Amino acid sequence: MGRLDEREAMEILDQLRKRSLWMLHYCTACGAVELPPTMTSRYDMERFGIVPFVTSRQADILLVTGYINIKTLRRIVTVYEQMLDPKYVVGFGSCTINGGIYWDSYAVAKRLDLYLPVDLYIAGCMPRPEAVISAFRHLMRLIDEGKADGYRRYKDNYDWFKANQKKVLGE
Amino acid sequence: MIRDYTLFIGPNHPGIHGNFSVKLQLEGDTIVSAKGDSGYLHRGFEKLMEHKLYLQNLALIPRICVPEPDINEAVYAMAIEELMGIEVPERAKYIRTIILEAARVNAYLFSLGGFGAMIGIYTLMQWSVGDRDYMLDLFSKLTGARIYHMYIWPGGVRRDFPSGFEEELLGWVRYIKDRLSDYDNLFFKNSLFVDRTKGVAKITDEEALNSGVTGPNLKATGVMQDVRIDEPYAAYPYLDFRIPVLSEGDAWARTIQRRMELELSLNLIEQAVKKMPKKGPVTVKIPNPFKWRIPKGEAYAKVESSRGEYGFYFVSDGGTKPYRVYVRGVSMPHMYPLAERLLIEANLSDAPMIIESLDICPPEIDK
């Protein structure tokens, strides 16, 4: 009986959890110039309950906005581990998918999902605000169906992620 | 109260616009020492450009500094034109001036909005970034992209204005002009804004000149130095304008200087649209990109960006790829000798505001 309630409780909470997603106010790369237009009066993502929050303790979504510099990658991993479950990672722009225009750069990692469990990618070399908002709505549907389980994947194969991070970050 | 401790206004901090961190040594609330740490946005542009063809670089260079990408294209094009010795057609010069001035207005709206958010007035950011968005629509109508336009290329501009574009542009300029009075009442005349910024982070004019400061930060100290007047490029020789200069040199003066230059740019756009020749070619025929060899030589092309003097030092050895391109970022001297010195003896709650008043663009330092 307990098992059933736990799953049912999760569904109801997922319904409510999707209506108030807090995004971490951390502009890791060039995609961050499209975030202010999404937050401000023209596209206004606050109507979906998405608000930029300050510290990693209070945030649910970690937006990796654009290319992943190695020095930034170390900070992104630390910030991700500070966030509280359930947490979601959104890869923003084609640089998180396959390195984008910096495929040949010595300081940029190519695939974000080797180092962090990514729930959602937004394509585009700097996606438009409309793409960002439709991506958040898609993330809401994923949360609704319980498919946004990046944080569980991170915990399950933790060593694989740590091995990849160690290979690139070197320490 | 803990006596002295270290505090990171680190990469993940709303007080930092962009991605770099400042390590502060604090005693109580006053900052004892500040040490900047950048490199979070380093992609090695100068290395990437060395193994790409000239026209392939056109897609790469606007991505150097995000709030104002058009200056990169203009400077890259001007450097190549100087080496090739080609002359840009008249109409293309005017179009380039209009695009650069519109990008400057957008960059000022963005940075003034960010400055308002730093001291807590979010309404200014909502308004200014919202108004900036209408120009991005015009840019995407003209060039196909909102931010990275890749519109100015060596030899002129990629395509001519679509019909009726000038009227829409002037409509946007008029719209921003009468929005400026709302901004003034909301923010620039607000007594609290004056209290928080007057006399904070003050620099004298010779101190600014010695530490390589350019742009509004320098003009706010009373020194009149602007690339548009000292070395006019594009259509600036044909436009007559006078750049107002303040003299206090503190955070207040820098912000008001940006506000005045925003208004000046709006007038410049109107003037350029009026004086622009109605017909005429917009680009010079450039050779086949795969076999395009730039004659051996070096050139330093510079432009007045919204932050200061921005330039490319371009060395070519006659091959099909640039031999060496040095990106002269405006924010390098603003951050390293200047911001670290201004933060000392400042109050902790002023630190983000001081850094934002210098309008530092971290990718220009990291490249």
Next chain:
Amino acid sequence: MKRIEYLKRIYEGRLIEINPKRLLITVPKDEFISALSTFKVNSFNQLTFVTAVDWIKESEFEIVANLYSRENRLNVFVKTRISRDNAEIQTITSIYSVAKKYEVELAEMFGIKVVGNEDAGKPFLLENWKSKPPLRKEFDSVAYAAEHYEARHVEEKND
């Protein structure tokens, strides 16, 4: 323009005019600091940037300092050549204090030892960087990127 004629007289012919707004002078390595100070005295009081160009064929680094004169609205490139292996230059922060961070960038990106600038050896942009300084010509970024960072394997389906 009086000072420019004076400078041209001193350097009799070595000061070339690439175009009306750009002057160029190449000095031997030990004369670099004295050339910079004479230019600074004669109205070139602003340092725009200091960088290096890696001429790998002649196995030499070319240090370029760009100075700007507010009075005559002119830029001058003061250049000097140093050998590529164990390259070393004197710091010019005594003349232009703003050159400090440019020299740090020079040291990190080209591996040039800057004598007299204590920050020059420390890392600035790259964090625990093990291989050669990246802006040297013999460092191949494409190979480094392919080897260190795993790409997404997309199998080509030309059906």
Next chain:
Amino acid sequence: MVTNILMIIFTPIIAFFIGVIFVGLKRKIIARIQRRYGPPVVQPLLDIIKLLAKKENISHGVMFDLGPVILLGAVIMTVQFLPTPNAPLLSNYGDLIALIYISVVGALGMALGAGEASNPNASIGVAKALSLMFSYELPFAIVVATIILRYQSTNINIIIHGQSYLHWGLFFLPITTIAGFISIYGAMGEHPFDVAVAPQEIATGPMVEYGGKHLGFLMIDHMMHTYIELALFVNLFMGGASNWFFFIAKMFGVYFVMTVIETVMPRFKMENAIKYFMRWPTILALIGLLTVYIGG
């Protein structure tokens, strides 16, 4: 008597929901001034449910966990001392002075909790919150003295009774009301005075390490705290209310004025905030005290 006991149990819940609706409307009003739509009105409730449903919670020690609980306890107790329209709750047993004392206890509990967090931002935030508290308590104390002198009693019910038939404090003690409004505005920590939780400067100060369920509790405290301050202002200066509708309407009137001011004002710096409180509200409060003292 029975209705009073029932109301004692239910008033905190009603206070919480009033707080939620008010904060939701505030975010809507701010959004409309900023030319956008803004979140749904029940957004604060959704935020709190999401926070309480967080699976993982980082704790920095027992005191860190107890901080929000102490604040919640103090807030619930303060609600009891505020008379609601048809039920005096406990306000006959605890007068105005007791109310001020209890509201301070909550802030101290919060300070102890946040101090435990290992983040220097939190301790700076706590220091700023406490020094701000001293600065706005000073004019508030003078205002309370004026009211006690004016109505010859510290019992809030008698004060309300003294203001019946439209003899509101707002009209008869205008200077004191302005001083009271500014100091209550500071007590709520609303925007121009949110020096302690400034996101840009010290990364939301004391709340920097609070997340998940802790932050959920803090949000609940914030909602009820909004109700308390507004109810206090309405009772002292706008003569309480005969039924719930007028009570909420008056409170929302005051809150609307606060929201509009908040949207167009940048944030004070710590020194400026203290200087401001020591200058304008204190002078006005003293003038009010003199007029009442001379007026007899």
